[in-house]
Amino acid sequence: MMKKIIYTILITFCTSIIFGQNIAKVENVKIQSQALNQEREILIYTPVGYDWRVNEYFNVIYVFDCQSREFFDYTSSMISFLTDNAKSFIIVGITSPYNEKLDYARNNDLLPVLETKKSINRYGKYSGNADNFFDFVGTEVIPYVDSTYRTLNKRVSIGHSLSASFVLYSFTKNPDLFDNYIAISPNLAYDNDKLANQIVNFDYSKINRPIFLYLSNANEGIDYWQEWKPARDKVYSFFNYTLENKNIKVKIGEFPENNHWNTFPPSLSKSLEFYFKEIYNIQEKQLSKKEYDVTIKVKVLNKKESIYITGNQDNLGNWNPKEIKMNKISDLEREVKIKLKSPAQFKFTRGNWDTEAEVIGTYGNITIKPEKQSKFEFEIENYFDK
Known part of the structure; x- marks a missing residue:
């Protein structure tokens, strides 16, 4: 297995050299938001070879507070190292910059309407627009990304500080917006523990699919921001001792040796390590209930070749490389007509994994x-044993 992984990495590296334009890219995209009534800029990272990998789709990670570019860059840089x-992934950085003309700040995006005098005095006019920001993300940013890029159905959200609070707030508003919620050092105490109470009182019985929640803290509540600790303890106690729903996996990380700012790197690393080890494969097995009629055709190299297709569901043989033989429709074409759930991922072989095919337009699984659509065509350019 390790030999195969190393070989795949080398193939990826060599292909990237051959197709010189296929480097990881970051695009700056401006959206004229109706929800916010202002223009916003988002950052979009596409992985190495995205333009060439036309037969692959990608899950998306949404990172908030990316007016501080380091949150976006750190996240997009570490995925490769954590997964060998x-x-x-496609990484989307959502910014909340200060708009001097509108006198509109980050906290306007991230805080809901406040009710207590203490919170109103503290945050003043820089609060109260979280619901519109939520609409901006859900009805403008995500649809733009899904319509413009080759995206899969699983989404990760990442926030730090008040944007971590917003990540959790979005979960309580609509837990279906994301599948994974990573909240690094969230403020759970604002407005007399409003967010903490919303989390504890949320109706978790409505969660009927795998969801991952990660919460962490640094040394907040010890030497500063003392009100954070009791609010945090309330939420941690609920998740540790009260919550009963097997569809929700909660992981708590504590980093008392770090301060509020520098906890982001170690906390993000731990959260994503856990996600890749315990959550990713479970969510990848989620497929549509509906099956679709599909015709898959592949161009081969030799007229004598027998080609098999195998993939991520029963009708694709559940990754058995010799389960489903494709029909020969011409000397250099093989075809199969099949019912598939979405998303379907698969590979071609000559009957075993040593003979796995290298297909134009993908480094890994075809997706x-x-x-x-119902008809798909692919072309084999080589095999692992050639």
């Missing part, structure tokens, strides 16, 4: 969304 270069 085996997984690729299709059969709800979008």
